[in-house]
Amino acid sequence: MAAAKKTMTLNLTDAEMAVLEDLCEKKDLSKTSVLRQALRLYQLVEARVEKGDKLFFEDEKTKQKAEIMML
Amino acid sequence: MTVDISSVALLEVQSGEFVEAALLDAIQEQQISDWDKLWAPALNEGLGRLTAALAPKSSWPQNLHWDWREKAAAMNGLLGNQGFSLVCDGVTQGLMAVDMVSHRCRLPEQQGKDLVYIEFLENAPWNRSELLFRPTKFRGVGTLLMVAAIQLSIEQGFKGRVGLHALPQSEEWYRQKCGMTDMGTDQRVQGLRYFEMTALQATAFIRKGDSR
Numbered sequence: 001m002a003a004a005k006k007t008m009t010l011n012l013t014d015a016e017m018a019v020l021e022d023l024c025e026k027k028d029l030s031k032t033s034v035l036r037q038a039l040r041l042y043q044l045v046e047a048r049v050e051k052g053d054k055l056f057f058e059d060e061k062t063k064q065k066a067e068i069m070m071l
Numbered sequence: 072m073t074v075d076i077s078s079v080a081l082l083e084v085q086s087g088e089f090v091e092a093a094l095l096d097a098i099q100e101q102q103i104s105d106w107d108k109l110w111a112p113a114l115n116e117g118l119g120r121l122t123a124a125l126a127p128k129s130s131w132p133q134n135l136h137w138d139w140r141e142k143a144a145a146m147n148g149l150l151g152n153q154g155f156s157l158v159c160d161g162v163t164q165g166l167m168a169v170d171m172v173s174h175r176c177r178l179p180e181q182q183g184k185d186l187v188y189i190e191f192l193e194n195a196p197w198n199r200s201e202l203l204f205r206p207t208k209f210r211g212v213g214t215l216l217m218v219a220a221i222q223l224s225i226e227q228g229f230k231g232r233v234g235l236h237a238l239p240q241s242e243e244w245y246r247q248k249c250g251m252t253d254m255g256t257d258q259r260v261q262g263l264r265y266f267e268m269t270a271l272q273a274t275a276f277i278r279k280g281d282s283r
Contacts, residue, residue: 003075003096028184033228037185040151040172047149 010035074099081159082210090159090209094219098143098154098166105163106139110196117202124203132201133238134193142168142191155219157212165212167192169220176232177254178267186232186267187224192216201240217249218280221273231273236263250276 012020023034045055055068074097080089095102114135121131146152151172157165167189174188197208221231236257237245242264245251251266268276 003073026183028230029228033185036150036227037172040149044149044151044172 079157079215081157081164081212081215084206084208084210092157092159092164092209092215094215095156095158096153096219096223098139098146098156098168102156102158102163102166103140103143106166109162113196114202117196117199117204120203126203130201132199133240134191137191137193139166139193153223155216157215159209162195164195164198164209165193165216167216167220169223171223171227171229174234176234176267177265178252178269181232181267181269184232185227185229186234187220187227187229189217189220189233189235192235213244214248214280218277221268221277224273230270231268231277232270233268233273234266236260236265238263242266250279 020031020034023029024031027034027037029037049055056065057068058065074095076096077094079092079094081092082088083090114132118131143154146154146168151170153169153171155167155169156163168191170188170190171185174186176182176184176186192213194212195208196202197204198210198212200207217233220233224231224233233251235245235251242253245266246253249266249268250272251268252272254265254267256262257265
């Protein structure tokens with residue numbers, strides 16, 4: 001039950017490609033899957049910020065929170 | 072948005088025959104209407120039976136508060152969320168909502184990797200024996216929805232990895248029937264037990280279904 005897909009060409013710098021390949025290795029995913037996940041996450045963050053929510057990272061041990069400013 | 076429809080089979084309990092059903096990779100307005108106009112009265116009927124049978128409250132369904140209209144609206148347009156519906160006899164028999172982006176694997180052998188997280192999975196009231204429907208109408212709804220979650224996981228490159236927090240009444244099903252690993256209670260999620268499926272467990276679950 002896979003949805004129809006469209007193909008695109010993506011131009012990345014060496015540094016960007018290195019990060020993408022590193023994420024593929026770490027996450028055990030293809031480049032396409034990593035980029036799909038990135039798009040989903042980006043859309044989710046945008047939707048929450050647009051609603052007025054804030055984005056935080058919390059240190060599990062110290063419970064210290066750092067807000068990511070999304071302007 | 073186009074909706075993908077697959078043909079699947081459900082066991083009709085009364086006749087003992089398999090009947091054709093449709094698996095949709097979406098929750099549409101028709102499903103919300105079925106939930107509202109058909110599931111809700113049937114659920115009330117089931118609760119009436121439980122009351123008449125003096126069944127302890129602990130045996131009552133633990134998801135009475137689930138609101139599928141709200142859940143469908145929350146998922147609308149988000150790429151990281153997907154709904155699934157199982158339709159048979161022109162009526163919605165099961166619903167599932169999954170999240171592909173907000174959760175990561177916890178089992179040591181796959182820690183930090185992506186997975187399909189099942190947020191909600193519900194069977195229509197008349198398919199649930201705990202509501203004292205005798206006989207229940209269809210069997211296999213939960214299994215088919217779990218297979219759909221595994222297939223989505225495979226399609227996304229997650230290799231069949233699936234995770235969820237189970238309501239206490241469903242724990243045994245995920246542990247025994249689905250073969251998921253029980254990782255214990257999670258205090259961050261109302262003390263519910265967290266279950267996770269590896270790629271190997273997913274393959275075993277699919278194979279078990281194929282041999283039935």
